[in-house]
Amino acid sequence: MTTTDTAAPLRRFARHVKRAYSDGHDRPLLGYSAVLAAYTGLVGLAAVIGRARGARLPERFSAQDTILLCAATHKASRLLSKEAVTSPLRAPFTRYExxxxxxxxxxxARGNGAQHAVGELLTCPFCLGVWVATGLTAGLVFAPRATRLVTTVLTAVAASDTLQLTYDRAKQRLA
Known part of the structure; x- marks a missing residue:
């Protein structure tokens, strides 16, 4: 039996699943699978590197670290997925609207397959939040001081954004 012969049932199954799932809509399931595989691979790589370096997981994270992580994840996710200044990072996968x-x-998102799946990931702050939170959490394990600096800066920027928007609203109400 050749490789092509053994792969044919798998391809038929994948087409069946895609048709059953998407109900005629063009959904890049293979692209999503590639994105999921990349995420899983990166998390696995971090675990292998951590084990090789002897990194120990903390018993628990402090409330301060958790709050910084939450605010920093929110800000970094919006910065990466929505800010005009980061559009060059998304441009290979997206189209400006x-x-x-x-x-x-x-x-x-533009294109199809993996390009479209990555485009969807990069334009969705909710989706990107998982990646950002995972990266920052790994940072708290591998390089806590540097990660606390980054999360503090991102939290300060998020607070500044909130104050800027509050100031603008107050100015509009007084005008």
Whole structure:
């Protein structure tokens, strides 16, 4: 039996699953699978490196670290997925649609397969939040001081954004 012969049932099964799942809509399931595999591979690589370096997981994270991690994940996810200044990072996978507010833009995923799946990931702050939180959490294990610096900066920027928007709203109400 050749490799092609053994792969044929798998391809038929994948087409069946895609048809059953997507109900005629073009969904890049193979691309999503590639993105999931990349995430799993990176987490696995971090675990292998951590084990080789003798890194120990903390018993627990402090409330301060958790709060910083939450705010930093929110800010980094929006910065990476919505800010105009980071659009060059998304451009190979997205298409500009319009400005949507304070320094943010809407983009749509383009292409198909993995390109489309990555485009969806990069334009979704909720989706990207998983990757950012995982990276920052790994940072707290491998390099806690540097990661606390980064999370503090991102938290300060998020707080600054909130104050800027609050100031603008107050100015509009007084005008």
């Amino acid at each position: 319009k400005a949507t507010g304070e320094a943010e833009i809407n983009e749509a």
